[in-house]
Amino acid sequence: MVTIEVLTWSNFKKWKEDVEFAMEIANVNLSLVTDKPEDLTVTSTDDDKLVHAAWMKSNRICLLSMRRLILDHLKSGLSTDCTTKELMTTISERYCVSSNADTGSLLQVLLNIKYDGNGGVRVIRMVDYQTKLKALKVDLPDSCIMHQALNTLPPEFSIIKANYNSQDESWYVNDLISRVVAEEEKLNKEKGQVASCVTGSNSPKGKKPKIYNNKVAHGTTKEPCPSNNMGPNKFYFKKKCDHCFFFARRKVTLRKIV
Numbered sequence: 499m500v501t502i503e504v505l506t507w508s509n510f511k512k513w514k515e516d517v518e519f520a521m522e523i524a525n526v527n528l529s530l531v532t533d534k535p536e537d538l539t540v541t542s543t544d545d546d547k548l549v550h551a552a553w554m555k556s557n558r559i560c561l562l563s564m565r566r567l568i569l570d571h572l573k574s575g576l577s578t579d580c581t582t583k584e585l586m587t588t589i590s591e592r593y594c595v596s597s598n599a600d601t602g603s604l605l606q607v608l609l610n611i612k613y614d615g616n617g618g619v620r621v622i623r624m625v626d627y628q629t630k631l632k633a634l635k636v637d638l639p640d641s642c643i644m645h646q647a648l649n650t651l652p653p654e655f656s657i658i659k660a661n662y663n664s665q666d667e668s669w670y671v672n673d674l675i676s677r678v679v680a681e682e683e684k685l686n687k688e689k690g691q692v693a694s695c696v697t698g699s700n701s702p703k704g705k706k707p708k709i710y711n712n713k714v715a716h717g718t719t720k721e722p723c724p725s726n727n728m729g730p731n732k733f734y735f736k737k738k739c740d741h742c743f744f745f746a747r748r749k750v751t752l753r754k755i756v
């Protein structure tokens with residue numbers, strides 16, 4: 499199933515391509531690519547009759563389809579008694595954008611293509627615009643595309659630029675694509691390793707338990723520990739914690755029972 503937009507002034511090129519594609523898929527494009535055959539006569543052969551019938555059917559279907567895909571106010575001036583091929587020629591002469599405008603827009607897009615994280619696809623797009631410009635008789639050499647692609651790479655790809663500038667032989671476009679893709683994979687891998695290290699360094703560290711010296715013997719919970727300068731009847735006690743099993747010192751005052 500092919501979806502075709504209604505013809506406007508700005509979309510003629512795409513409209514024409516879609517119509518031709520749809521008629522080709524439906525196998526009714528005979529009238530688009532061939533002229534009208536001669537009228538049948540008594541001397542016409544069976545093959546002539548088959549060709550004539552197929553062309554007439556194709557012409558009828560294509561004319562109906564094309565006219566349905568044109569806005570009503572744009573149909574003025576278009577002949578109603580013509581073949582499909584003649585109608586397409588008339589529309590082309592009226593709405594086709596000049597080659598100079600096409601050349602200017604293609605060159606502008608080509609020179610403004612920036613690196614978007616996928617260098618291989620970017621170079622392929624540049625080659626595509628190079629091919630379209632060549633069809634408009636603007637032949638850009640591969641070396642021009644090569645320099646434009648290298649000059650618009652970010653600083654991370656400086657090693658590729660240095661390798662290209664240090665060699666006398668020019669690279670092919672496929673060579674550049676493979677080198678850029680390989681360098682992208684290397685950079686992405688390095689970024690992943692750096693991110694992993696940063697994530698590990700920011701993770702919370704477990705606190706080391708505080709170690710107390712002079713632990714009491716196993717199985718005891720309290721041990722009086724006399725302390726100097728505390729006065730009479732005052733002692734430090736080492737109390738065993740029920741949770742961490744370490745001993746903490748606690749000062750208590752012993753009161754004399756009278």
